[in-house]
Every structure is written in C-alpha cells, then in structure tokens.
Amino acid sequence: MKSIYFGKTPMLFSIVAIALVYSLTGCGNNTQNQKTEETVDTEETSVDISALTKIADTTLTDKKISVLVRDSLTSKNETFYIKVTDLEGNPVTNTNLDYNVIMDMGMMSHGGPYYPIVDLGNGLYKAEVVFIMANMKDMGKGWILNTVVNKTDTLAFLLPVSEVKQVRTIPVGTKDDGRVFVSLLLDDEVKTGSKPIDFTLHKMEKEKFPELDGYTIEAKPFMPDMGHGSSGNEAATGKGNGRYSGTVNFSMKGPWIVKVNLLKNGEKVSQEELVFPVVVK
Numbered sequence: 486m487k488s489i490y491f492g493k494t495p496m497l498f499s500i501v502a503i504a505l506v507y508s509l510t511g512c513g514n515n516t517q518n519q520k521t522e523e524t525v526d527t528e529e530t531s532v533d534i535s536a537l538t539k540i541a542d543t544t545l546t547d548k549k550i551s552v553l554v555r556d557s558l559t560s561k562n563e564t565f566y567i568k569v570t571d572l573e574g575n576p577v578t579n580t581n582l583d584y585n586v587i588m589d590m591g592m593m594s595h596g597g598p599y600y601p602i603v604d605l606g607n608g609l610y611k612a613e614v615v616f617i618m619a620n621m622k623d624m625g626k627g628w629i630l631n632t633v634v635n636k637t638d639t640l641a642f643l644l645p646v647s648e649v650k651q652v653r654t655i656p657v658g659t660k661d662d663g664r665v666f667v668s669l670l671l672d673d674e675v676k677t678g679s680k681p682i683d684f685t686l687h688k689m690e691k692e693k694f695p696e697l698d699g700y701t702i703e704a705k706p707f708m709p710d711m712g713h714g715s716s717g718n719e720a721a722t723g724k725g726n727g728r729y730s731g732t733v734n735f736s737m738k739g740p741w742i743v744k745v746n747l748l749k750n751g752e753k754v755s756q757e758e759l760v761f762p763v764v765v766k
Contacts, residue, residue, distance in 0.1 A: 532566065532605060534553070534568070534609070537553035537554060538553065538554055538555070538556070538557075539552070539553055540553070540554055540565075540644070540645060541642045543640055545634065545638060545640075547572065548569055548570065548572070549569070549570045549571070549574070550567065550568070550632060550640055551567070551568040551570075552565060552630065552642050553566040553568055554566070557645070557647065558616065558628075558644055558645060558646045558647070559619070559647050559648065559649040559650075560616045560617065560618055560619040560646060560647070560648055560649045560654065561615070561616065561653035561654050561669075562613070562615045562653065562654060562668040562670055562685055563613070563614055563615075563616060564611060564612070564613050565612055565614070566605075566609055566611055567582060567584070567609075567610040567612060567632060568608060569582065569608045569609075569610070569634075570608055576607045576608030576609070578607065578608055580608070580635060581634070581635045581636060582602055582604070582610050582633070582634060583602060583632075583633040583636075584599075584602055584612055584630060584631060584632045584633065585599065585631050586614050586616075586628060586629065586630055586631070586644075587628070587629045588617075588618065588627070588628055589625040589627060589629055590621065590624050594625070595692070596694060597614060597615055597616060597617050597694060598614070598615040598666060598668075598687035598694035598696075599612065599614040599615070599694075600612075600614075600696075612630075615654055615666060615668050615685065615687060615694075616628060616646045616654075617654055617666055619646050619647055619648040619649075620645070620646050620647070627643060627644065627645075628644040628646045629642065629644065630642040630643075630644050650673055651761070651762050651764075652761060653670075653761065654667070654668040654669075655667050655759045655761075657747070657755045657756060657759055658755070658756035659747060659756065660749075660754040661749070662688050662697060663688065663689065664688075665686055665688055665689070665697060665755075666686070666687045666688075666689065667684060667759055668684060668685045668686075669682070669683075669684055669743070669745070669761045670683040670684065671683070671743075671761070673763070673764060674763075674766055675735060675764075675765055675766070676765070676766055677735050677738055677765055677766075678734065678735065678736075679717055679732060679734040680732070680733060680734075680735075681730055681732060682704050682731050682732060682733045683721070683728065683729065683730050683731075684702050684704075684721050684728075684730075684745075685727050685728055686702075686727045686729065687727055695727075696726050698723050698725065699723065699749065700723065700729070700747050700748065700749060701721070701722055701748040701749070701751075702721035702731065702745060702746075702747060702748070703720050703744075703745065703746040703747075703753075704718065704720065704721055704733055704743050704744070705718060705744045705745075706733050706741050706742070706743050706763075707741065707742050707744055708739060708741050708742075709740070709742060710740060711737075711739070715734040715735065715736040716736075717732070717734040718731070718732060719732040720748070735765040737765070738765050738766060739765055740763075740765075741763045741764070742760050742761065743760070744758055744760060745758065745759040745760070746758055746759070
C-alpha cells in the first residue's frame with residue numbers, strides 16, 4: 486500500500502483551555518479556500534456542492550481527491566465531505582473509499598470517534614467525526630484524515646480543527662462504561678419554542694471510540710438570568726448507532742443552558758451533570 490502525505494494549510498491559532506482526559510489548549514487554522522460547483526441529490530440528503538468550501542486536495546495518477554466543509558471544522562461532532570474526480574474534474578463513481586482520523590500531538594497520538602463513510606453518489610462521500618479536542622499550537626501536526634483509495638493508496642490530509650465557540654462535546658465518567666464522550670448536535674444559536682435535540686455517545690476504549698447505546702439522556706433547559714426552566718421537554722432516547730433524540734423547549738429569548746445527565750433504568754449513572762450553553766434568539 487502506498488502512502489502519500491498531503492497538507493498545505495497555513496495556520497491561524499486561537500488558544501483556549503479545554504478539559505478532556507487532561508488539560509488541553511486548542512488551536513485552529515484557516516485557509517484561502519476554493520469552491521466547487523455542482524449539486525448532488527441522493528435519497529439520504531441533498532448536498533449543494535457550490536456551498537461547500539475546499540480545505541485540502543491532492544492528485545493521484547488519474548484522480549483528484551478533495552476535502553470539503555460547509556463552514557469550518559471545530560472541536561465537536563462535525564460532518565465533512567470527500568470528493569473524487571478525474572483530472573478534468575468529472576465525478577468518479579466507482580471508487581472504493583475508506584478513512585480514519587488521528588490526532589498527532591507530537592510526542593503522542595490518539596484517535597477519535599467517527600462514523601463509517603457514506604457514499605452519496607456522483608463521486609461525493611460524507612464523513613462524520615467527533616473532534617474531541619482542537620489542534621494545539623506547536624504540538625504535533627494536529628488532526629490528520631487518512632483516506633484509503635481503492636485499498637491501495639493512503640492519502641493523509643491535515644485538518645484545520647479550531648476551538649468551538651460554545652462547548653458541544655464533553656467527556657464524563659459513567660458507572661458502567663468508563664469515560665464517555667457526550668456530543669450535543671445543536672447550533673450555538675436557536676429560535677424560541679419547542680425543537681428536537683440530538684446527541685451522540687461514544688465510549689473511550691483504549692485506541693477505539695465505539696458508538697454507545699442503551700442510555701437515556703435527560704436534557705433540561707434552564708435560564709440562569711431568570712432562574713427558571715421550561716415545560717414540554719422530553720428525554721433523548723436511543724435511535725441506534727450511538728444516536729439519541731429528544732425534545733426541548735426554549736420558552737423565551739436570551740442565554741440558556743441545557744443540563745444533561747445520562748440515565749440507565751431511570752437511575753443517573755453519569756458522575757456529574759453536563760452543561761451546554763445555548764443562545765436563544
């Protein structure tokens with residue numbers, strides 16, 4: 486198997502402290518990005534490629550591989566896309582594509598939670614990763630996307646992962662499963678009213694981060710400035726593959742927090758209550 490290392494992204498660092506397994510500082514990087522034009526419609530989703538930003542690409546003998554994002558990558562549950570074309574820019578649809586992610590910290594490295602790649606058709610693939618920390622200034626290469634093409638070529642892309650503005654992934658100890666990463670899939674800013682609230686759970690198991698089922702996630706909105714919560718909330722229940730969905734109600738505008746606990750058989754099993762900030766417009 487051939488390996489090709491690729492990265493051409495200049496860095497712009499933003500240092501923020503984050504507590505994971507140990508205390509970390511985060512960094513991110515921005516690029517002078519390019520845009521592509523096309524729309525891919527699939528049964529699963531409709532992706533407007535012209536709205537995506539290219540953060541990296543490289544060329545094999547007869548193919549071009551590009552990494553695309555909707556906005557930027559931050560330390561939370563993120564989705565990005567891998568585009569495969571021929572050298573003239575035409576989609577290549579018969580590619581066997583796989584991937585993994587590694588955080589290179591210099592003296593050590595570790596993985597992170599990620600879902601299997603999804604073929605959206607027309608040479609476009611979707612990848613979903615939980616970046617459990619941001620890149621760190623002067624400490625290794627940061628997050629690396631290893632993409633395996635047709636089981637023969639491995640391409641390594643540097644990913645510019647910066648610190649998220651509002652925390653969306655928090656590790657917590659549990660009674661039965663050790664350290665679990667709880668990811669809230671909610672925008673920093675939302676509108677008032679009742680809305681779905683989604684989470685993903687991943688267990689830290691040595692070098693792997695398997696999806697975790699079998700929990701109920703209690704999510705209670707609370708408005709600190711006003712000293713009250715809201716009615717009409719429903720705990721998030723499992724949908725399979727470590728995914729959970731419930732309902733929350735933000736009854737008025739202003740700064741809120743969502744208090745989160747992990748439950749099994751109605752009993753709290755997380756070691757501490759997690760707090761996710763939300764701005765309601």
